[in-house]
Amino acid sequence: MELPVEDRRSSPYTGYTRAHWEAVADGLLRTAWRWATPGGALLDLPGRPSVSGVRSDGLEGYARTFLAAAFRVAGAGGADPHGWIERYASGLAAGTRTPDRDDAESWPRILDQHVRGQPMVESASVALGLRLTRPWLWDRLEPDVRDRVEGWLRGALRHTPAPNNWYLFPYSVAGFLESVGRGDAETARARERALELLEGWHHGQGWYSDGDGRAFDHYNGWALHLYPVLDEHLTEGPAVSDHGPRLREHLDSFGLFFGSDGAPLHFGRSLTYRFAAGTAVALGAVTGHTPLAPGTSRRLLSGTLRYFLDRGATTPDGLLSLGWHGPHEASLQGYSGPGSPYWASKAFVALLAPADHPLWTATERAAPSEGPDRAIALTAPGLLLQSTGADGIVRLHNHGSDHVSPHEGESAGAEDPHYGRQAYSTRTGPCAPGNIADNHLAVHLDGAGSVRRRIRPLGAGQGGSGEPGTDWGWAASAHLPVFAGGPPTVPGLRVESVTFVRGHHELRVHRVIGAPPGATVSQTGWATGPEETVRSGLYGLHGWTGRETVRAPRGTAYTRWALVPRLTAGATGTGLYAAVATLTVVPEPEGEPAGVEPASALTVEYADTGSLRVRWTADGALTRIAFDPLTVVHEPAGDSSSATGS
Known part of the structure; x- marks a missing residue:
């Protein structure tokens, strides 16, 4: 991964600028695509398979890297010097051509969580990627491919998610379908149900539990805040919900979840997502729902990105490994597969802030822990x-x-x-x-x-x-x-x-x-x-x-x-x-x-x-x-x- 020269004038703490974020996104995508199937529908990354199986893991590799590519291209106003959109368009056509065929690179169908649920998780990344890149991807697909993609995505609306943040996956699918004029009673029900549950999970101070009970961890930022706040940001018209104010309240203390070396608190599950821990900080800066100064936000975001890159988060061939610094089995869960670490892509929501945004132009300021x-x-x-x-x-x-x-x-x-x-x-x-x-x-x-x-x-x-x-x-x-x-x-x-x-x-x-x-x-x-x-x-x-x-x-x-x-x-x-x-x-x-x-x-x-x-x-x-x-x-x-x- 080749990075630009550090800029210690505007970024005295990390040396990272927006160009570094673009370079990291491009580097991760370039490496991951070396393991793509011929049609580009699956990214069969090497490593320990998850309990969901190899084909589901390949879909995970496609969907999660697609999210990074979507933030990268949308943040650049459609500029796509590396041709990411063409690759993911090809994958959409191949993956939805013959769903569930074991002898093809087709995507597994979306079923109930207790049967085979991992594709439902990936449906949200596919839907968000399509929504972010609509003018350059969705609008240029052949009509039959659009219909097949919709048919696959609707599986998320017709099956039962896990009783936690998973309800925001059909919510995001429904949001995309409605944004392209394909909404109906089915999409409306999915969105209403998710928002109803989300209200019950909010305990105050901007903290949601991950489902019923008292599971509080990094999912609060990279899932429970991300999906509804980003949905409102991408929807025309003024937002009238409490989602933005709750994100602001969450960020009032969340800045202290990062040490002076950039490390997020090692707490909760799915820690192999690493710098996704900064997603809420980036989302607040992009949408304006943050009490943090722009220079503080960039200090936190670039600090945690650099923390992991400097400590071996990528393998010698450039892939994000399953672990924390480097590979670490005890940090994983059964659902962790080779593509799982690429939920770190959520942090690239920061790239939705254009180059002249204060997030990138303000001088870095000290983190709260400093x-x-x-x-x-x-x-x-x-x-x-x-x-x-x-x-x-x-x-x-x-x-x-x-x-x-x-x-x-x-x-x-x-x-x-x-x-x-x-x-x-x-x-x-x-x-x-x-x-x-x-x-x-x-x-x-x-x-x-x-x-x-x-x-x-x-x-x-x-x-x-x-x-x-x-x-x-x-x-x-x-x-x-x-x-x-x-x-x-x-x-x-x-x-x-x-x-x-x-x-x-x-x-x-x-x-x-x-x-x-x-x-x-x-x-x-x-x-x-x-x-x-x-x-x-x-x-x-x-x-x-x-x-x-x-x-x-x-x-x-x-x-x-x-x-x-x-x-x-x-x-x-x-x-x-x-x-x-x-x-x-x-x-x-x-x-x-x-x-x-x-x-x-x-x-x-x-x-x-x-x-x-x-x-x-x-x-x-x-x-x-x-x-x-x-x-x-x-x-x-x-x-x-x-x-x-x-």
Whole structure:
């Protein structure tokens, strides 16, 4: 991939300009098309096949790269120096000629999600690509090809999607068909149903759950905001919905989801989509629904694009690999196939902003993570953001997202490491399955440790004087510990948790209620490895009696193997356990994780089974946490007015 010379005058942080974005899009497309079938209907990219099968994977390669090509050509006003439109037009004709013929390069039909649903996902990218490039592609197709394409797309309107963001795929298909004069009652129903569900999934602060339940992750931006806001942007006439204002509200805090190195928070599923994490930022800049300055938006977008390109996201032959930096199996899901990473194409919605748009002409400005320490409590999703400007690391403390269907029992299924952990960051990933769980409070019975599945948020808050370094925040939740290999739950056993953050310190307080005789508890910290320049610290303040370091040989997305600090203690009845965790940068990698902050950073003044009072050694501030009722109060030294609670 050949990129233009960096422009450090207009882009002092990344060096990237609009020309770099065009070059990346062209490079990814050029490489992917080397694996096209003769008619161009399938891009049979090499790599691990998904559970949907090889032909579905080939359609995925076509559809997702088509989205990148559509943004590229539409953003250039139809200019197409590489002939992408001709290639995708050929693929449309070949793919819809004889659907479901195994001996041809035809596209699989769109069926119900539980039968063979992946083509429904790809129908949205095909529909959006056609809508974006209508004057240069759709309007020039032969009438019989247009009819065949419509017939294939209508399968999305006539079959049942998965009960989540998938409902926005027939919504997007219907939007395209209506835009070319092919709308009817069927398209109207698909759009109405999707918007009805979307309203029910909105929890506030611009956050949608991915379906019923409490699954909050990057899908909020690259799916649940993208499809309705882009639809309105492409529709003539003024928008009258709440979609744009909700995107603006989401972006008010979402800028802090990226570290100073450009990394998005490693949290949630489908992380192999990589720089698609910036889609909402680009969409806000293109549509005007953003509180971010244009220079800040470009800093975030180019920062995350460059982050992955500089860290091996593409293979030696130029393909996006299945993983995070490079290939990484534990970051994948069963539906991940060779074409899956190309949903990263959604970030190229930024190219819909023309060259003279402020997104490209304004000078890059610092990212939110490059300012002073910050804490943002997002009460709607139950998430707490913590940023330490000195090192540019962003941490997310999870007290509300669990990816558990509300139709499942409390004990059904297993924990998902991408949702069940207590904390995530822009510099660490969860340990791979089969290793110790990082950032986790576990109850142990007869050798079995509990997992954290359904998370019930209890509250969140933040405060500070507005001066640098004064921000603090907290979030709280409750869950029932779930066990494998025996009775899944223990009657009366539950855990209530509070995370209080200030600077780079994380005060983690848990109340374990109803622990049976012989039970033990453990708390783990961040997983880091010797190849990294970040180190994890975990120190017991109250209730903990043991401390050790545990190996995680399968590592994380950031290190081939990892070390995890762990605290342990006995547990019977009700007990309170408090610890301080840290994640900090050190100058050079070292063989063993060293404590970077002593436990004396906080002094326990009082503790019982339901409350805790700690003094901050550096400035004498006081933090009080109680569970009955839940109350969190923080008082700067000499001031009793700064308080929050629920």
